Amino acid sequence: MNTKAAIKRKRGPGRPPKTVASGVDDMLPTEELVEMYKDMLLIRRFEEKAGQLYGMGQIGGFCHLYIGQEAVVVGLQSASQPGDTVVTSYRDHGHMLACGMHSSGVMAELTGREGGYSRGKGGSMHMFSREKNFFGGHGIVGAQVPIGVGLAFSHKYKAQPNVCMTYLGDGAVNQGQVYESFNMAALWDLPVVFVIENNQYGMGTKVTRAAAGRALADRGMAYGIPGKQVDGMNVLAVRTAALEALAHCREGKGPYILEMKTYRYRGHSMSDPAKYRTREEVDAMRRQHDPIDHIRDLLKSQNVDDVRLKDIDSDVKAMVTAATEFAQTSPEPDPSELFTDILLPLTDARLIAKA
Numbered sequence: 282m283n284t285k286a287a288i289k290r291k292r293g294p295g296r297p298p299k300t301v302a303s304g305v306d307d308m309l310p311t312e313e314l315v316e317m318y319k320d321m322l323l324i325r326r327f328e329e330k331a332g333q334l335y336g337m338g339q340i341g342g343f344c345h346l347y348i349g350q351e352a353v354v355v356g357l358q359s360a361s362q363p364g365d366t367v368v369t370s371y372r373d374h375g376h377m378l379a380c381g382m383h384s385s386g387v388m389a390e391l392t393g394r395e396g397g398y399s400r401g402k403g404g405s406m407h408m409f410s411r412e413k414n415f416f417g418g419h420g421i422v423g424a425q426v427p428i429g430v431g432l433a434f435s436h437k438y439k440a441q442p443n444v445c446m447t448y449l450g451d452g453a454v455n456q457g458q459v460y461e462s463f464n465m466a467a468l469w470d471l472p473v474v475f476v477i478e479n480n481q482y483g484m485g486t487k488v489t490r491a492a493a494g495r496a497l498a499d500r501g502m503a504y505g506i507p508g509k510q511v512d513g514m515n516v517l518a519v520r521t522a523a524l525e526a527l528a529h530c531r532e533g534k535g536p537y538i539l540e541m542k543t544y545r546y547r548g549h550s551m552s553d554p555a556k557y558r559t560r561e562e563v564d565a566m567r568r569q570h571d572p573i574d575h576i577r578d579l580l581k582s583q584n585v586d587d588v589r590l591k592d593i594d595s596d597v598k599a600m601v602t603a604a605t606e607f608a609q610t611s612p613e614p615d616p617s618e619l620f621t622d623i624l625l626p627l628t629d630a631r632l633i634a635k636a
Contacts (some may be wrong), residue, residue, distance in 0.1 A: 304594075309517070313582045317516055318576050319593055321351040324375040325573055326594075326601045327384055329375065331391055332370045334605070340391050343420075344405045347375035349546040350570035353478055354379040356519025357446055360527055368416040368429045369448035371406040372478075372545075372561070389611045396611035398619055423449060423456030426475070432435045433473035433536075434546045443552060444472040444530040452483025454497050459545040464535070467504035472530035475501070475509035475538045478513070479544040485557040498540035508537050513541030535582065544570070602615055 309317075328346045335344045347354075358367075358379040369376045377387050382398065390408050399407045402407025406420040407612075416432060419425040429447025436443045453459060454477055466473050477497045481488055494500070507529070511513030512518040519541065526537040544566045548555035555563075577590060 290375075290403065293371050305497060307608065308579075308583070311580070311585065313359075314576065314580055314583065315585065315593070317355050318556070318573070318580060319347060319597065320355045320358075320379055321573050321576060322353060322486050322594060322597045323380050323384065323515065323600060324351045324355070326597050327378060327604070328374060330605055331388070332547070332551065334392065334599075337607070340405065341393060342404045342406075343371065344391070344551045344607075345372040345549065346371055346545070346551070348571070349566070350478060350480060350513065350541075350543045351375060352475070352516035352519055353513045353541045353543055354448070356516040357474075357476060357523045359516075359520050360523035361446065362443065362527075363446075364443040366414045366416060366429075366436070366443065366445045367448070368425045368432060368433045368445065369418065370422070370425055370450060370453065371418065371420050372450070372513045373408065373418045377410070377413075377418075379410055380410070382408075382414045382415060383415050384600055385607040388601075388604040388608040390460045392608045392611075393613065394608055394611035395608060395614045400621075401614040402618060403620075414571045420463055421461050423453035424451070426456075426459045426462045429473055429475075430466050430471060433466065433471040434469065436472050437469070444474060444527050446474050446476055448476045448478060450483065451477060451481070451492060451497060453477040454500060460500075463504050466536040467501070467506050469533035470533060471538045472533075474526045474530060475536060476508075477538065477540045478543055479540055480543050482545070482549065482558070484549045485553070485555075487557070496540060498538055501536070501538045506538055508538035509542065510540045510542060513543030514575065516572060516576050554579065561603075562588050 312379060324347060328348045331340065331344060332346055334340050354375050363528045367380055374387060378384060386396065386398045387408065388402055390399055390401065391405055391406060393401045395401055397403070398410055403418065405411065406418055408418045416428065417425060419428070425448055426449055429445045432445040436445065442608055449459065449495060479488060479497055483491055496510050501508050511522040523537055526539055529537045546563055546567065580590065
């Protein structure tokens with residue numbers, strides 16, 4: 282094979298992104314759909330409760346809710362394998378729950394309690410679980426993307442058959458460090474799926490006002506990274522695209538970009554009144570494209586009756602109630618926690634020891 286031709290084929294501009302249709306021909310078994318429905322409903326109910334607690338002053342700092350985007354992370358995680366890693370931004374509660382982190386530990390961390398995953402020090406944006414291969418929760422826009430490339434490098438260096446799923450938003454995709462990451466991932470054929478959660482607004486700015494080009498899935502074309510737009514409100518469409526992207530990475534073909542067309546129902550954060558869009562716009566999305574309504578309708582089409590669906594909802598609400606009670610009764614961390622998990626100069630450490 283001509284070497285120059287091979288390099289051009291590998292590195293040259295990619296084709297326009299493919300689009301995954303909303304309809305998926307291959308229906309999953311009913312019980313697998315039920316589990317995905319439970320996971321999505323848990324995220325929805327958990328986030329609703331987190332919003333209530335924030336309004337009551339029991340959650341401090343920033344709090345970014347994932348309501349409306351549940352199909353993205355549940356669809357991706359349903360296609361993952363043991364050992365795959367996840368890193369994401371500050372809108373991270375849904376990712377934690379989908380990775381299997383316990384709702385009690387997540388809620389305790391949100392409320393700054395000792396029983397939280399970061400012992401009350403991380404709050405909403407900075408949780409972590411090595412056990413569940415969840416590497417954050419990062420508050421700096423786009424900062425998680427180079428970390429995701431590092432995790433993917435680790436997988437390849439150790440000859441592990443795993444992939445890092447690196448989530449970022451439509452606002453982060455314009456950051457310079459993202460393109461440095463794309464370049465490095467493509468150059469070294471790293472097993473990383475860049476999941477762009479395009480929820481239509483970067484803070485209060487509509488994506489069409491901030492991002493040039495036909496699609497965010499195109500952003501890897503200069504590096505030869507294939508990209509695909511996906512209906513992020515349809516969990517089965519997400520799963521289908523995820524299986525393809527993850528297989529591409531596991532086969533040693535390098536990175537892959539998935540642009541998830543999704544929508545957040547709440548403001549950018551709890552302090553955002555979201556006056557930059559109309560109530561009619563949000564209501565229309567809820568009525569026509571709600572991801573939980575969609576999977577509920579699928580279950581009904583497979584003869585799952587209303588009684589069972591109501592039982593699932595009751596069970597999920599009970600889980601969230603138990604998580605809230607655990608968080609509210611868990612003690613606040615001891616002040617000495619301020620000095621754990623950090624690196625200090627030796628002189629400072631000695632002064633702290635004397636104190």
